[in-house]
Amino acid sequence: xxxxxxxxxxxPVACGFAAIGVTLAYAGWQFPRLGxxxxxxxxxxxxxxxxxLAFALPLFIAGRPRPVQWVATQQQARPLIxxxxxxxxxxxxWHWVPFLIRTALLAIVLLxxxxxxxxxxxxxxxxxxxxxxxxxxxxxxxxxx
Amino acid sequence: MSSELTAALTQLLEARIVGFLTAGVGLGMLFxxxxxxTATMGIALLVPLTFWLPTDQGLAMLLGIYCGAIPxxxxxxxxxxxxxTPASIAATWDGYALSQKGRADLALKINVFAxxxxxxxxxxxxxxxxxxxxxxxxxxxxxxxFGLGVFGLSLMAGVSxxxxxxxxxxxxxxxxxxxxxxxxxxxxxxxxxxLPELLDGVAFIPVMIGLFGLGExxxxxxxxxTPFGATTHRSADAPALQRCVGxxxxxxxxxxxxxxxxxxxxxxxxxxxxxxxWDQSRRLSPNREEFGQGSTRGLAAxxxxxxxxxxxxxxxxMTLGIPGDAPSAVLIGALLIHGVQPGPLMFRDHRTLVWxxxxxxxxxxxxxxxxxxxxxxxxxxLARVPAPYLWMAVVLLSITGAYALxxxxxxxxxxxxxxxxxxxxxxxxxPLGPLVLGLILxxxxxxxxxxxxxxxxxxxxxxxxRPLVLVFLVAAAAALFGPVAALRRTQxxxxxxxxx
Numbered sequence: 303x304x305x306x307x308x309x310x311x312x313x314p315v316a317c318g319f320a321a322i323g324v325t326l327a328y329a330g331w332q333f334p335r336l337g338x339x340x341x342x343x344x345x346x347x348x349x350x351x352x353x354x355l356a357f358a359l360p361l362f363i364a365g366r367p368r369p370v371q372w373v374a375t376q377q378q379a380r381p382l383i384x385x386x387x388x389x390x391x392x393x394x395x396w397h398w399v400p401f402l403i404r405t406a407l408l409a410i411v412l413l414x415x416x417x418x419x420x421x422x423x424x425x426x427x428x429x430x431x432x433x434x435x436x437x438x439x440x441x442x443x444x445x446x447x
Numbered sequence: 448m449s450s451e452l453t454a455a456l457t458q459l460l461e462a463r464i465v466g467f468l469t470a471g472v473g474l475g476m477l478f479x480x481x482x483x484x485t486a487t488m489g490i491a492l493l494v495p496l497t498f499w500l501p502t503d504q505g506l507a508m509l510l511g512i513y514c515g516a517i518p519x520x521x522x523x524x525x526x527x528x529x530x531x532t533p534a535s536i537a538a539t540w541d542g543y544a545l546s547q548k549g550r551a552d553l554a555l556k557i558n559v560f561a562x563x564x565x566x567x568x569x570x571x572x573x574x575x576x577x578x579x580x581x582x583x584x585x586x587x588x589x590x591x592x593f594g595l596g597v598f599g600l601s602l603m604a605g606v607s608x609x610x611x612x613x614x615x616x617x618x619x620x621x622x623x624x625x626x627x628x629x630x631x632x633x634x635x636x637x638x639x640x641x642l643p644e645l646l647d648g649v650a651f652i653p654v655m656i657g658l659f660g661l662g663e664x665x666x667x668x669x670x671x672x673t674p675f676g677a678t679t680h681r682s683a684d685a686p687a688l689q690r691c692v693g694x695x696x697x698x699x700x701x702x703x704x705x706x707x708x709x710x711x712x713x714x715x716x717x718x719x720x721x722x723x724x725w726d727q728s729r730r731l732s733p734n735r736e737e738f739g740q741g742s743t744r745g746l747a748a749x750x751x752x753x754x755x756x757x758x759x760x761x762x763x764x765m766t767l768g769i770p771g772d773a774p775s776a777v778l779i780g781a782l783l784i785h786g787v788q789p790g791p792l793m794f795r796d797h798r799t800l801v802w803x804x805x806x807x808x809x810x811x812x813x814x815x816x817x818x819x820x821x822x823x824x825x826x827x828x829l830a831r832v833p834a835p836y837l838w839m840a841v842v843l844l845s846i847t848g849a850y851a852l853x854x855x856x857x858x859x860x861x862x863x864x865x866x867x868x869x870x871x872x873x874x875x876x877x878p879l880g881p882l883v884l885g886l887i888l889x890x891x892x893x894x895x896x897x898x899x900x901x902x903x904x905x906x907x908x909x910x911x912x913r914p915l916v917l918v919f920l921v922a923a924a925a926a927l928f929g930p931v932a933a934l935r936r937t938q939x940x941x942x943x944x945x946x947x
Contacts, residue, residue, distance in 0.1 A: 315875050319616045326623055334635065339905025343630035343637055346893045350623040357615045372874055373669045382668050389661075389842070389863060396856055405846075409839050416668075416835030426836060434847050437496075444851045 316361035319354050326351030381415035388412070401439075401446035406431040455802035458503055459810065467504045468807060471511020472814045476822070478512065479519030479531045481837060486516035486532055487773040488663065491655045492844045494781045495851035502785040502800065507807050509781055513774050514811035517717060517754050518562035518819055525554045525746075534717025534756070537725040537749035544741035556691045557743055558750050559819040561699045565751035566812035568703040569710065569758015573765075574805045580766040581794035589898035590910045594919030596892035599769040600884060601923035613877040615927070621885020622892070624649050631894040632901075644857040651886060652780045653849040657862040658879050659773070660845040662869025664838045669870070695747035698728050702751030709752070710759025716772035716880075717753040724752030754812075761808065765789055765801065768891065776883050784852075 326347050333344025373379045392408045409427030414420070438444040458464060478489035489512045497505030520532030525542035538558065545554040587595070600618055627638045628648030639645040702724035709720035728748035729738040738745040760771025761778075768790035770776035782789050787797055794801055849862035869879060896910075903909040910916060 315613060315616070315877060319620070322620065322623070329638070333637065336633070340632075340900050341897060343633050343635040345897075347623065347626045347637065350619055350626065354616060354619045354623070357612060357619060361612050361616075375671065378669050378671050382665065385665070385668060385842075386867070392846075393856070393860060393863060396859075405843060409843060412839045412842060413835050416838065418833075418835050427839070430840060430843060434843055438847055438851055443499075444847075444854065446847070446850060 313361050313364070313366055316358045320358040320362065323351045323354030323356075323358060326354065384415050385412065388415075402431060402435055405434065405446075451798040452802050454799045455806050458799075458803055459806050464504055464507045464807075465810070467500070468507040468511045468811055469814055471508035472515035472811055472818060473511075474508075475512035475515025476519035476815070476818060479516035479535075480522050481531065481832060484531075484837060484841065485659065485663075485773075486513055486520075486534075487655075487777055488659045488841065489516055490774050490777045490781070491652065491659055492841070492848045494652055494777065494784065495848045497781065498784055498852065502787065503803055505781070505785055506800075506804060509778060510804065510807045511811045511814070513757060513778070514566060514808060515815050515818070516774075517757065518558060518566075518750070518815055520753075521558040521562065521750055522555065525558060526551055532717070534721055534753035535750075536718055537721035538746060538753070540725065540739050541742045541745040541749070544739065545743070545746065548741050550741070553691055553743070554746060556820070557695055557747050559816050560692055561695065561702065561747040561750035562754040562819070563812055563816040564699040565703045565706055565754030566757055566815070567809065568700075568751075569707050569755040569761075570805060570808045570812065571758070572707045573758045573762045573808065577762050577766050577801065577805075578794060580762065581791040584766055584791035585795065587791075587915065589895040589902065590913050591915045591919070592895040593892055593899055593910070594913075594916040594923075595767060595769070596888045596895065598919040598923040598926065599767075600888050600892065601927040610876055610878055613875075614881045617872065617877050617879065618881035618885040621882040621887075622889040623885075624654075624882075625886050625889025626893070631890065632897050642857075644855065648890075649886070650852070650858055650861060652777070652784075652852055653858040653862040654865040654886065655777050655780065655883065656845050656849050657865025657867075658869035658883070660841050660848075661862065661866025662873065662879075664841050664845075665866060665870035666873045667834065667838065669874070691743070695743050698744040698748040699751040701728055701731070702748035703755040705748075706752035706755025707759040710756030710761075710771050711763050712759075712771070716760075717756040720752040720756045721749040724748040757808065761804070765793060765804065766791060770884065770887060773880060773883065776887060779887060 328351070330344035330346070330348030330351055333347070334342060335344070336342040373382060388408060388411050392404055395404055406428050409430055410423045413423035413427060418426070435446075439446065474493065475486065475489055478484045479486060490509055493512060494509065497508050500508070516532060517534050520530060520535035521538040521542065522531060524530045524535040524538040525546050527543075530536045530539055542554045542558065545551065600622070625648070627645055629636055629646055636646060702721075705724040705727060706717070706720040709723060710717075725738070725745050725748050728744055729735055729742075732738065732742070732744060734742070756772055760775040763769050763771040764775040764779060768779070768788070770779055779789050787793060787800060845862055845866070846859055849859045850856065852858055872879060872882070899910050900907070911920070
């Protein structure tokens, strides 16, 4: 009977940064080199990549378990994902839907996701949107459309 | 010097500057008093608004926000046990205890006095030390600037707490992000993926807005709403201000000196300064047991240190171009937008502006103290605004603020991506401060190293043989590996401590 083999936990931070480091170092190596003795445009990214790889090594060796609690409870997952999707949609619709409509809608959605009542959400969302529009468009001549 | 000081004083008397400064203080106090909103967020969100203002008026507003937010963060800390900003964490320890004992008015007055004391001492340090430091910095060449940049970056290990390696990695990621765009020497495009918008590099302000605005909201939503339901006990017989001042004068001075020093150290902020000052004040006090139970001296030391950081941080930022803390990092972006490059050249080319900043900071401290004495109670009520409304306001301001900088949708996407990255990094316990430091110092380190190599015809030994470079690099190694060694010692001693 052999001893039970302890599985070392893999640190996602160490792996992620090591992967970025390798990519950076490789990309830096691919940049053109200057003919002279002065380092070219790829030198600094390559150094950054190698440094990242070197600094990720201690974390990788330590193999610290990193239990990531993305949300406190499952109830918080829904508004978080919905907000990210709503923001993505908002940015994708930037050139298609006028600022006042898309921003008011986003504000109402945001407040509704946090369980604010329809009436309050609509009032607060529209008021904030109007205030922003007045401040930026009327005051500073920033056109959001 | 006197002519520039006179010119700055004349500028300061303009009604519009005083108006923008007061508006900035008001907004800053709003951001400080609302838990979840910080001075950094306030400055980052409002930088785009000042883009259309003349430099002095824009700076008046931003410095007002900076000076208003930090003391106001102490109000919810004292009354609700909820720090308004990270810098007011230490104020909760004694401030809330005082509040629970029915001495909230005394605690609020100490907060006002110690904050004013700390801010004014910080401004005095800025006025006295900035010009000599800048004149020394003017004699430095590219090699010395490279060494200074490396030293500034190495301090990221010290400010990363227990997450030293994560902090160093985040700093390196910041350096890597700084390489996006045209190469400073050859104009060769790097990591632009064919997008012309990225030729100028990663825009600094949208990244900051994303990291500290949207990222914070996402993290708050994932953690759930925090109800601010604590009760506030206020006494009917509030002591006069002059009676509060005497007993806490020594602690305020100690806290201010610690705050100025910590503020001058790149990337170390008010939270660290306040904790150190509170601890040192406790160690020096004959009544140690009072600390944490409602000690007026503990509260004064914490509040003074958190505010004195402003002067120290501004000195490092203005003289060397290195941010002293997170708000001053955003202020660098604001100064660049207004066509002023922070660093020693600012003291040669924009001397009046330097004095304007010094006087604006002093005036902002006085305005903040006046508003603080009158408006602590209404601001405390604001701290009970439900979190969803705050989140909505921050998300909308993040979007509009990021767009208004350059009228560019790319900046809004950049802010969105930075917000997502900020959320993920927070959850993975990777500190964000070093990332910002790397992003700011990256161009300085790279361009100066390569410039130094051009001057020395590629000879590395001449760079490292320069005494000041060597001093900076040795200090950098000590700053980087000191916290690592301390962490190893702690980890090594932990089993023994546990067994005891």
